[in-house]
Amino acid sequence: MTDAPAPARAKPDTSGRSQWWDVWDQFKTHKGALFGAAVFLFIVLAVTLGPLVWTIEPTFIDIRARNSGASLAHPFGTDQLGRDILARMMAGGQVSIAVGLTAMLISVLLGAFIGVLAGFFRKLDGFLMGLTNLFLALPLLPLLLVMVMLFRETLARSFGPEMGTFILIVSAIGITSWMQTARIVRGEVLALKEREFVLAARSIGTPSRRMILRHILPNVLSPIMVSATLGIATAIITESALSFLGLGFPPDFPTWGRLLFDAVDYLQQYPERVFWPGLAISLTVLSVNYIGDGLRDALDPRIRGR
Amino acid sequence: MLTFTFRRLLLAIPTLLLISLLIFLLLDLAPGDPLAFQPLTIPPEVRQKMRDALGLDAPGYVRYLLWAKQFFWVEPLHFIDWMFGTNFAQGMQRIISWQFRAPVFDIIVQRLPQTLWVVGLAYLVGVMIALPIGIISAYRQYSWFDQVGTFVSMIGFSVPPFFSGVLMIVFFAIMLPWFPSIYDTTLVVDDFSSFGQQVRQMTLPVMVLALQTTAQLSRFMRASMLDNLNHDYVRTARAKGMTEKVVVLVHVLRNSMIPVVTVIALGIPSIFGGAIITEQIFKVNGLGQLLITAIYANDLPMVQTLAFIFAVLIVLCNLIADVLYGLLDPRIRYD
Numbered sequence: 001m002t003d004a005p006a007p008a009r010a011k012p013d014t015s016g017r018s019q020w021w022d023v024w025d026q027f028k029t030h031k032g033a034l035f036g037a038a039v040f041l042f043i044v045l046a047v048t049l050g051p052l053v054w055t056i057e058p059t060f061i062d063i064r065a066r067n068s069g070a071s072l073a074h075p076f077g078t079d080q081l082g083r084d085i086l087a088r089m090m091a092g093g094q095v096s097i098a099v100g101l102t103a104m105l106i107s108v109l110l111g112a113f114i115g116v117l118a119g120f121f122r123k124l125d126g127f128l129m130g131l132t133n134l135f136l137a138l139p140l141l142p143l144l145l146v147m148v149m150l151f152r153e154t155l156a157r158s159f160g161p162e163m164g165t166f167i168l169i170v171s172a173i174g175i176t177s178w179m180q181t182a183r184i185v186r187g188e189v190l191a192l193k194e195r196e197f198v199l200a201a202r203s204i205g206t207p208s209r210r211m212i213l214r215h216i217l218p219n220v221l222s223p224i225m226v227s228a229t230l231g232i233a234t235a236i237i238t239e240s241a242l243s244f245l246g247l248g249f250p251p252d253f254p255t256w257g258r259l260l261f262d263a264v265d266y267l268q269q270y271p272e273r274v275f276w277p278g279l280a281i282s283l284t285v286l287s288v289n290y291i292g293d294g295l296r297d298a299l300d301p302r303i304r305g306r
Numbered sequence: 307m308l309t310f311t312f313r314r315l316l317l318a319i320p321t322l323l324l325i326s327l328l329i330f331l332l333l334d335l336a337p338g339d340p341l342a343f344q345p346l347t348i349p350p351e352v353r354q355k356m357r358d359a360l361g362l363d364a365p366g367y368v369r370y371l372l373w374a375k376q377f378f379w380v381e382p383l384h385f386i387d388w389m390f391g392t393n394f395a396q397g398m399q400r401i402i403s404w405q406f407r408a409p410v411f412d413i414i415v416q417r418l419p420q421t422l423w424v425v426g427l428a429y430l431v432g433v434m435i436a437l438p439i440g441i442i443s444a445y446r447q448y449s450w451f452d453q454v455g456t457f458v459s460m461i462g463f464s465v466p467p468f469f470s471g472v473l474m475i476v477f478f479a480i481m482l483p484w485f486p487s488i489y490d491t492t493l494v495v496d497d498f499s500s501f502g503q504q505v506r507q508m509t510l511p512v513m514v515l516a517l518q519t520t521a522q523l524s525r526f527m528r529a530s531m532l533d534n535l536n537h538d539y540v541r542t543a544r545a546k547g548m549t550e551k552v553v554v555l556v557h558v559l560r561n562s563m564i565p566v567v568t569v570i571a572l573g574i575p576s577i578f579g580g581a582i583i584t585e586q587i588f589k590v591n592g593l594g595q596l597l598i599t600a601i602y603a604n605d606l607p608m609v610q611t612l613a614f615i616f617a618v619l620i621v622l623c624n625l626i627a628d629v630l631y632g633l634l635d636p637r638i639r640y641d
Contacts, residue, residue, distance in 0.1 A: 133321075134321060134324060134325065134328075136620075137321060137325060137617055137620045137621050137624065138325060138328070138329075138617060138620075139575075139613050139616030139617050139620065141582055142582070142597055142601075142609070142612070142613045142616060143329070143332065143613065145597075145598070145601050146332060146333065146601060146609060146613070147332070149601055149602075150332070150333075150335055151335075233464070237466045240466060240468065241466065241468060241583055244468040244583065245582075245583065245586060245598060257468075260468065260469065260472070264472060264587075267472065267475060267476065267480065268480065271476040271480050271481070274469075274472045274473075274476065275473075275476075278465075278468075278469035278472065278473065281466060281469060282461075282464050282465045282466070282469055285463075285464040285465075285466070286460060286461065286463075286464035286465075289460060289463055289464055290460070
């Protein structure tokens, strides 16, 4: 990037391959990452397109078929009210993955914003990193529980029980998990600031805003992307943990964690019921972790092409 | 080094005060009324007296300062009294739990042994398993052992405790009735059979917690060993004719342990946090379970005190990690 002698604004080279093809080529060589991507894609497709094929309502109660095992009519069986577990798994997956993606988005945006500001502006550095360290020292799971406990009623009243809980959980997870991203991004920005191309850009009078958007941000994109992928995994686990402790979504609005929580009550009689939601959570997190692993290698130009 | 430690300790005080204030402000928003469960037959003026006695109507800063005074002054004094039989804290108001109607610290002292036994032992077991796995994985990089180790630790990362714990109950308590699924706190260990029972009831929670510790630490140990194995001093040691055992276990291991020790120190508070869920699954009535029940019961003094204790643990362990790093690595000098 530094050796491109760009007198005016050089047109991007559209004839050849872009950098993303190189990334993809490197990503492809990581077997685990490729497999993880396939599994994650499969899970996402299954929970989004699945309800179109499997048309039983997740809230439909068939009390006569309650507690039935796996059969053709109910491949995963039914729960204590006769609701189809496969349909509930799909509905739960939609919520769990939506929570994971949204919470990740919030935490990464917040983390990248704070990280870039702290790294770029020396005046803000002390305060923002002090804030980050303060947040890192907070006992997060207890505080999350307290936050959910306190604000659930208020938000449920103004946005409805489902949407209120969704907003609450997503923002609670988002504002308690941005610290790692902020620290990584700050470190990268601090290193970037010493490079020649930043000096060059500054010497031609680039204002700070454009400097950040055009020069700094594209260069810290890869750590941000990696921590975003891993953020999905932690967000899904945190949401499930909250649901598992009974402080997540209401019972008629299932998530994987909630399904697991409900299944634990029937552990003695129907131990197989805890299996599916737990497996779904673990598989999603495992696949996302592998994707993150592969992305880390693929986005690092020093490893790429080796 | 001593000045550094001292400076960090001084710096930790405002941090902790700020954290306690943050926790207090958050809890101050809580809607519930601690007197809501009292019978309706209590006349309003008596009810008002009860509110005054609990200090509920006082402004926020008064209640915060009162809590801070009780936490930082009355409770330590009480501890001294209890230790040496003095009576400094005579007549001073301690932090009272709304739920148990007893001093918060008395209940914490009751619950602490369970948490320390289960969580502490699990951490110890996890470290003991993780270190050899990490060493062997790094020494035989890309061997089948390494591959299996990588896969198992990925699973340890990905399977949350609330699933691994439930799975263990399904396999080892229901399908194969080897271990009890519920931790019985009333068990008194006085002979061999009750000792065996204690070991059996601790097995499952310890396994769940140790799996997580092992997953993280073994990866870290492996990476740290790999970093060191390619250094020049390793080649020198081999060239001097030292046995492979001495090279790996003395030269490389000692250098690789530096970052690992700090990670072990940093992991201690997170184990307390993660233990909340594990304790809930196996019904271990330790600190985590105490916190959950306090949150459900709207027992604000208890939540405030416990959350603050967790914060103290985090800050302290961070400090210990930093100091250890400086002590172990002569290249790092803080002064």
